Amino acid sequence: xxxxxxxxxxxxxxxxxxxxxxxxxxxxxxxxxxxxxxxxxxxxxxxxxxxxxxxxxxxxxxxxxxxxxxxxxxxxxxxxxxxxxxxxxxxxxxxxxxxxxxxxxxxxxxxxxxxxxxxxxxxxxxxxxxxxxxxxxxxxxxxxxxxxxxxxxxxxxxxxxxxxxxxxxxxxxxxxxxxxxxxxxxxxxxxxxxxxxxxxxxxxxxxxxxxxxxxxxxxxxxxxxxxxxxxxxxxxxxxxxxxxxxxxxxxxxxxxxxxxxxxxxxxxxxxxxxxxxxxxxxxxxxxxxxxxxxxxxxxxxxxxxxxxxxxxxxxxxxxxxxxxxxxxxxxxxxxxxxxxxxxxxxxxxxxxxxxxxxxxxxxxxxxxxxxxxxxxxxxxxxxxxxxxxxx
Numbered sequence: 001x002x003x004x005x006x007x008x009x010x011x012x013x014x015x016x017x018x019x020x021x022x023x024x025x026x027x028x029x030x031x032x033x034x035x036x037x038x039x040x041x042x043x044x045x046x047x048x049x050x051x052x053x054x055x056x057x058x059x060x061x062x063x064x065x066x067x068x069x070x071x072x073x074x075x076x077x078x079x080x081x082x083x084x085x086x087x088x089x090x091x092x093x094x095x096x097x098x099x100x101x102x103x104x105x106x107x108x109x110x111x112x113x114x115x116x117x118x119x120x121x122x123x124x125x126x127x128x129x130x131x132x133x134x135x136x137x138x139x140x141x142x143x144x145x146x147x148x149x150x151x152x153x154x155x156x157x158x159x160x161x162x163x164x165x166x167x168x169x170x171x172x173x174x175x176x177x178x179x180x181x182x183x184x185x186x187x188x189x190x191x192x193x194x195x196x197x198x199x200x201x202x203x204x205x206x207x208x209x210x211x212x213x214x215x216x217x218x219x220x221x222x223x224x225x226x227x228x229x230x231x232x233x234x235x236x237x238x239x240x241x242x243x244x245x246x247x248x249x250x251x252x253x254x255x256x257x258x259x260x261x262x263x264x265x266x267x268x269x270x271x272x273x274x275x276x277x278x279x280x281x282x283x284x285x286x287x288x289x290x291x292x293x294x295x296x297x298x299x300x301x302x303x304x305x306x307x308x309x310x311x312x313x314x315x316x317x318x319x320x321x322x323x324x325x326x327x328x329x330x331x332x333x334x335x336x337x338x339x340x341x342x343x344x345x346x347x348x349x350x351x352x353x354x355x356x357x358x359x360x361x362x363x364x365x366x367x368x369x370x371x372x373x374x375x376x377x378x379x380x381x382x383x384x385x386x387x388x389x390x391x
Contacts, residue, residue, distance in 0.1 A: 001181045001295045002327055004089070007079035011045075012038045013356040015069040019347060021360070024322035027341045028331045029381060030349030030389055035356035036331040039349070040298050042078060043329070044187045046094070051183060054096050055159035058104040064096075070354060074098065075107045084177070089114045091121070092178065094161070105129050105158040111178060113141065122148045124174050125166065130158035134166055134175070141174075186294040188287070192276050192305065195283055201256050206294075207287045214283055215256040219248035225291050232285045235317075239310055240278050258282075276305040281314075288317050293326030303334035315340035335378030343371050350388035361386070 003022050008014040013035040019026070030036050041061075048057040061067045068074045075097035084090055095108040109132070111125040124135045133150040140146040155165050163179045166172045187209065194212040204216035221229040236243045245261035260278065284302065299318075303311055315337055322328045332338060338346070346361035361367050361377065364387065370380055380386065 002083045003080055003296070004083055005079075005081040006042070007077070008039075008042055009077040010069045010072045010074055011042060011076050011078065012067060012069060013351065013354075014038065014042075015072060015355045017356060017358045019358050019360075022327075023345055025319050025328045025341075025345050026330070026347060027338070027345050028329065028347050028349065029333070029338065029386070030331075030356075031351070034349040034351045034389070036349060037300065038356075040187060040300055040329065040331065043185060043296065043298050046078060046080075047182055047185050047187065049094070049096075050161050050164050050179065053157065053159045053164075054106055054161065055104045055157075058096065064098045064102065064104050090178070092163075099129075099158070103159070106161060109162050111163060111175060113174070124172075125162045127153075127155070127162040130155040130160065132162060134162070134172060136171070181295045184294050185296040185298075186287075187298045188300070190280070190283060190299075192279050192283075195258075195279055199256050201250055201254050206290060206292075207283065211283050214279075214286065215248040215258045217286055218246065218258065218282075219256060221286065221289075222248065228289050228291055232282070232289050235285055236282060239313060240281055243278065246282060277307060277310075280305050281310065284314065284317070288321045293321060293324050295325075296327050296329070297321065298329040300331045301333060302330060303332060303337050308334070308336040311337040312340040335382050338378035338381055339376040341377055343367060343377060346377055348386050348389045352388070359386075359388075 006019045008017045028036055045057050058064050058067055068076055075095040077095045080092045082090055090113045093110040096104055097107040099105045109127045112121040112123045114121040122141055126132050131154050133152050135148055136151045137149040163175050166175045189209050190211040194210045195214040199215050202216055204213040205220055207217050243260055247259050248256050249259050318328050343361045348359055349356045
């Protein structure tokens, strides 16, 4: 899935914001408090609304009044336009409001696909407050002269997403695929302190959001995908001087502990004695070389704890991940990281009168001209040439 645009209304700082023509890798910059974390939280909100429900996702953010933009009554509206695997353009719309008792509900949920460039879209899902209709003849979608056939359904709770309920059934293949894509989103909240301790031996294929299962995933890659693990070690040796080997060692009490071997020493160091940068680089490589890339990967400020010299190569790793099939969203404060990014990939946030809007770097004639003359984006950022970004 490739997200082509994202529209946000009445979500905290974003009373109205649009990110259009999104590439496979998106890098977001902006001053402190301009809404970078809020933008990434939109992805978390969508995923949590699916995996749990809208009421829980809203409650975890302080309630509807705290989540809706200041001075607005709602609804909160999020529109994701994406290109799915067969190339069809799809639009998912979610509107969240509050009922008479102030409880969060799904005011509107719609999943539609457009037939070609001019055909009338089919609404595969069209629900409001737990009631609505869904396509029952999706096998006919795209056929000449086919007309949609619909059936009414009712969910158990008006805060449950229809794509969660209907996506469990094989009769709704399109809905099920979209649900699976959302569930596969990875919004990283990696904590080095979580990745250091030993962990109960077990099985884990993918790095968790916080990274506490790093040793388990390393063990899985070593055993099941040795060629991937070898590639990770090769990159570690090039980018972290001294690191010769990494292993997930099983202790006598049945726990896994990461051990790093420095070429200058005979004995390995366990993870809690290794630098923050070494742990973080290894975790990023485990994430970015996942044999099954996440459909969406969002990472805030990857430059923290890393040497500036590593950031150009890290940006290349993120771009390579996107080319393998996972769309990447990154926020950064680092001019060194920004210098490794293409102008088409950069968006910046501008906060004015308490609300934030989004601009794309390539739309600035000044920035285009300066880049064409050989300037680098990070240097231009430091010179405050991203209009409105440093106010």
